[in-house]
Amino acid sequence: MKDSAFVIGGKRFASRLIVGTGKYRDNGEMVAAIRASGAEMVTVAVRRVDLDRSREEGILHHLDPSKIFLLPNTAGCYTVADALRYARLGRAAGLNKWIKLEVIGDERTLLPDTAATLEAAVELVADGFKVMAYTNDDLITAMRLEDAGCVAVMPLASPIGSGLGVVNPYYIREIKRRLSVPIIVDAGVGTASDACVTMEQGVDGVLMNTAIAVADDPVGMARAMELAVRAGREAYLAGRMQAREIAVPSSPAAGMLDRETN
Amino acid sequence: MTSAQSDGETGATGISRGRPEVSIVLNGRARVVEAGSSVRTLLRQLELDPGMVVVEHNRRILARGALADAEIQEGDRIELVHFVGGG
Numbered sequence: 619m620k621d622s623a624f625v626i627g628g629k630r631f632a633s634r635l636i637v638g639t640g641k642y643r644d645n646g647e648m649v650a651a652i653r654a655s656g657a658e659m660v661t662v663a664v665r666r667v668d669l670d671r672s673r674e675e676g677i678l679h680h681l682d683p684s685k686i687f688l689l690p691n692t693a694g695c696y697t698v699a700d701a702l703r704y705a706r707l708g709r710a711a712g713l714n715k716w717i718k719l720e721v722i723g724d725e726r727t728l729l730p731d732t733a734a735t736l737e738a739a740v741e742l743v744a745d746g747f748k749v750m751a752y753t754n755d756d757l758i759t760a761m762r763l764e765d766a767g768c769v770a771v772m773p774l775a776s777p778i779g780s781g782l783g784v785v786n787p788y789y790i791r792e793i794k795r796r797l798s799v800p801i802i803v804d805a806g807v808g809t810a811s812d813a814c815v816t817m818e819q820g821v822d823g824v825l826m827n828t829a830i831a832v833a834d835d836p837v838g839m840a841r842a843m844e845l846a847v848r849a850g851r852e853a854y855l856a857g858r859m860q861a862r863e864i865a866v867p868s869s870p871a872a873g874m875l876d877r878e879t880n
Numbered sequence: 881m882t883s884a885q886s887d888g889e890t891g892a893t894g895i896s897r898g899r900p901e902v903s904i905v906l907n908g909r910a911r912v913v914e915a916g917s918s919v920r921t922l923l924r925q926l927e928l929d930p931g932m933v934v935v936e937h938n939r940r941i942l943a944r945g946a947l948a949d950a951e952i953q954e955g956d957r958i959e960l961v962h963f964v965g966g967g
Binding site: 703 | 906908909926932934959963965
């Protein structure tokens with residue numbers, strides 16, 4: 619089956635994989651892994667310049683925004699006010715009005731504060747932002763975020779950095795079935811099979827960071843993720859067989875030797 | 881700081897020439913700068929490329945074109961931020 623274009627907020631992307639830029643051992647490895655992943659959109663965080671360190675720490679010294687689409691995030695924000703502040707700083711630092719909105723509600727699980735996320739989304743959309751909202755796998759919140767005008771809704775597979783894979787494929791599928799905006803599963807993918815299973819649910823894309831950045835060989839894992847995302851997407855489009863808990867032979871029962879025939 | 885040598889106008893550390901000084905909080909740390917200096921001058925002293933950072937001056941984001949006109953006052957809180965790796 620021919621695939622449809624992957625369009626977020628009016629912008630077309632060839633790759634359904636979006637990657638983060640955090641936790642890499644060094645910037646050279648980060649750049650090489652992004653290239654291997656084939657991702658055209660990468661997330662970045664907004665933080666204080668460390669005045670005691672090299673002026674080359676900023677990511678703009680390593681990634682060219684004319685070649686790769688930078689999506690600022692509001693990671694680390696626990697309140698609506700903080701999320702708005704970081705989003706506006708990100709807009710001033712970058713070249714676009716896009717934001718990956720996340721408002722965290724709990725330090726241990728880093729699960730989103732969905733009420734605060736929704737409130738911040740309404741404000742940012744009114745302020746002209748194209749909001750890609752990180753949320754949990756709750757259908758109702760996802761619908762509210764779409765109603766608020768988010769250009770993409772991004773339910774988690776499992777907690778950020780956990781590598782647990784998709785813990786609730788049914789909820790992910792239902793969110794995809796019920797919303798019209800792109801659904802991008804964000805957070806929780808641990809390895810290539812997780813990415814593949816995620817895409818097999820029919821979602822539009824997947825966003826990951828830790829699984830690639832902390833692999834023994836990030837470039838190798840980035841390549842594996844690129845293949846897995848494509849494999850999962852193609853498997854979804856091809857339509858899987860029905861699973862059943864009994865064997866069905868693949869070879870013909872007829873024509874076996876030493877049997878009497880009529 | 882090496883920038884003090886390259887900048888003839890003001891000492892980067894704020895020490896010197898008997899000009900009045902003001903105390904500010906820069907990225908959460910106390911700092912002394914020459915009275916009347918602009919945010920643009922501060923960035924030059926810090927050897928920061930204005931195209932690579934965003935300045936929040938007393939909670940207000942400064943457009944890059946406004947840096948030279950933004951005068952630093954006693955007690956100002958200035959945040960200098962940029963993009964770093966993140967997920």
